[in-house]
Amino acid sequence: MLRAVLKLCCGITYPHLRSMAGLQRAALAAFGQEITHSQSRGQMALPAWSPLRWTESETAALADEDVFYLKQGVAALNEALKIVESEDGWKLETAEKNGDVIYSKVLTGNRKVFRLETELNASPEELHDILFFRVEEMHEWNPSIRRIKVLKHVGRNTMVTHEVSSETTGNLIGQRDFLSVRHSSKRESRVYLGGAATRLESLPPQPGFVRAEDGPTCIILQPLQDRPDHSRFIWLLNMDVKGWLPQSLVNKALPRAQADFTKHLRRRLAAQNSENTVLGRCG
Numbered sequence: 001m002l003r004a005v006l007k008l009c010c011g012i013t014y015p016h017l018r019s020m021a022g023l024q025r026a027a028l029a030a031f032g033q034e035i036t037h038s039q040s041r042g043q044m045a046l047p048a049w050s051p052l053r054w055t056e057s058e059t060a061a062l063a064d065e066d067v068f069y070l071k072q073g074v075a076a077l078n079e080a081l082k083i084v085e086s087e088d089g090w091k092l093e094t095a096e097k098n099g100d101v102i103y104s105k106v107l108t109g110n111r112k113v114f115r116l117e118t119e120l121n122a123s124p125e126e127l128h129d130i131l132f133f134r135v136e137e138m139h140e141w142n143p144s145i146r147r148i149k150v151l152k153h154v155g156r157n158t159m160v161t162h163e164v165s166s167e168t169t170g171n172l173i174g175q176r177d178f179l180s181v182r183h184s185s186k187r188e189s190r191v192y193l194g195g196a197a198t199r200l201e202s203l204p205p206q207p208g209f210v211r212a213e214d215g216p217t218c219i220i221l222q223p224l225q226d227r228p229d230h231s232r233f234i235w236l237l238n239m240d241v242k243g244w245l246p247q248s249l250v251n252k253a254l255p256r257a258q259a260d261f262t263k264h265l266r267r268r269l270a271a272q273n274s275e276n277t278v279l280g281r282c283g
């Protein structure tokens, strides 16, 4: 099992590692083995971004099922990054006054995906906190979400979540539920969030709900060069909403849902910022 984790972490799945020269890769593999040894002897602190960064007990307790979700999460992030970083085939959908720009692209198999790019008034760390670690609070600031529940944690950076969208609020599509694996990773100053539809025996599709499939999807959070407390926000929406709906309706609703989500995220950040100002003044 440990070998599986090591193989996973040492780069078969991370694209920037896959493209490394042979010698570098060998060095990294050796480094990985060293880490695993030192870690099992409890000698070494790993950097914050490292996917190997689990406590000894967590690693030891990692069941095959956990490795499965971890692998799925990492693979989802990598696949989504490949799509979002591809250069050709993107078409401008909308450009808003607030800076949101949405592009779309049709993938093989006729799936249309959407890439929203904008700037947000928060650092990548703050957004990581709001969008990943505090994902269960999302319904409090986003009316398109009914509820989100974390069903399983694998370490700090991987989880299985159940999401239910709202039945109303500008949603042309109707209520859906999603079961997803979500994974986050930090490299240098960037934060990456990835996700994809997954399965969990204890939560099969629910009667009365259409289970949609999210992903492979990702969000990239990158600090602005001159303002590190602001972020460039790039979000790939890649969703199969399922059910019987005209494609033209779905293709209209998705970028709208994406713009809407970002609008509420902005409001959430503005509320937090004004709260900080008040607290700052009082303190």
Ligand SMILES: CC(C)CCC[C@@H](C)[C@H]1CC[C@H]2[C@@H]3CC=C4C[C@@H](O)CC[C@]4(C)[C@H]3CC[C@]12C
Residues within 6 Å of the ligand: 131, 132, 135, 144, 145, 148, 163, 164, 165, 171, 173, 174, 175, 176, 178, 182, 193, 195, 212, 214, 219, 241, 253, 254, 257, 258, 261
């Ligand atoms: C169009 C209809 C069917 C759906 C509308 C609601 C959509 C936009 C909602 C439903 C569930 C939501 C996702 C739930 C959880 C996460 C994980 C988080 O780390 C980033 C945001 C992300 C990825 C949300 C993005 C927006 C989302 C996909």
